[in-house]
Amino acid sequence: MSFNHKHLIDITEYSDTDIMTILETAKAFSAVNERAIKKVPTLKGKTIVNMFNEPSTRTRSSFELAEKRLSADSLNFGGSSTSTVKGESLIDTVMTLNSYKIDLVVVRDKHEGAPYIVTQHTPASVIDAGDGKHGHPTQALLDLYTIWERFGHLAGLKVGIVGDIAHSRVCGSLIPALKIVGAEVTLVAPGTLIPANPEVLGADRVSFDLDDALPELDVVYMLRIQRERLEGAPFPSLREYHMLFGLTEARERLMKPEAIVCHPGPINRGVELDSYMADHPERSVILDQVYAGICVRMAALYLLLGGADNGLAS
Helix, strand or coil, X not given: CCCCCXXXXXXXXXXXXXXXXXXXXXXXXXXXXXXXXXXXXXXXXXXXXXXXXXXXXXXXXXXXXXXXXXXXXXXXXXXXXXXXXXXXXXXXXXXXHHCCCCCEEEEEECCCCHHHHHHCCCCCEEEEEEECCCECHHHHHXXXXXXXHHHCCCCCCEEEEECCCCCCHHHHHHHHHHHHCCCEEEEECCHHHCCCCHHHHCCCEEECCHHHHHHHCCEEEECCCCCCCCCCCXXXXXXXXHXXXXXXXXXXXXXXXXXXXXXXXXXXXXXXXXXXXXXXXXXXXXXXXHHHHHHHHHHHHHHHHCCCCCXXXX
């Protein structure tokens, strides 16, 4: 198995072979997570720091679970307890962490580029767990894993990303990741939630009409309306947004029979989609995405840190 990366910061630095290596490794770790004893000694003796300087529930908890199941030692800090709140710079904080002889840092920050800055001041590996509106590579990887598990392939699939494109760090990693593995990407949103130059994102097509786009899509990826990041009022009301761009029971008739529904969470029910679609027993893979987060993050940690060869079999 060839994997020659130290960091997971920018998904565009990864080839389709690299991505498939992560997905196939995640598949192997899925078997570990189905055991009665969900633990392997793969990263025993490795020290991982979870530096979450921005609130997170799913990402943080899945990283912590992944680390525990790989037998790594974890140090968690951030939020109001972090030293940056007391005036210490990010660089000084990283230099302090280096004194602990750590092996990897998982960084979540509201500022774009923070994980990259960390890579410049530590010998440890670094994973971007979300930085501002820039990127979220492990989210993109778990999304790919979920889609791959359902269809058995990624190349040629038509994926529609619907909603708050302009404020989404998920898009910053998911769109290039989908393109790397050969999928076709359509962005669907009102004009006020599309960047001024959408071609920079690398999507194949932009649509302002969900009803027009739905019949062609294999995957309908609904984005959360990020009210905490919205500047001004990009649409008249949430009710109107739901009426025009919400995935509803009534719109299911427009979808392909085999099409699936994804969402990075947390869901705003009644805004991006209704409960019928969020909980649809055949179409919704939202909870599968949550589970995939553990497997994919185990795989990323294992590959970046060069875990024990016998770790998967132990």
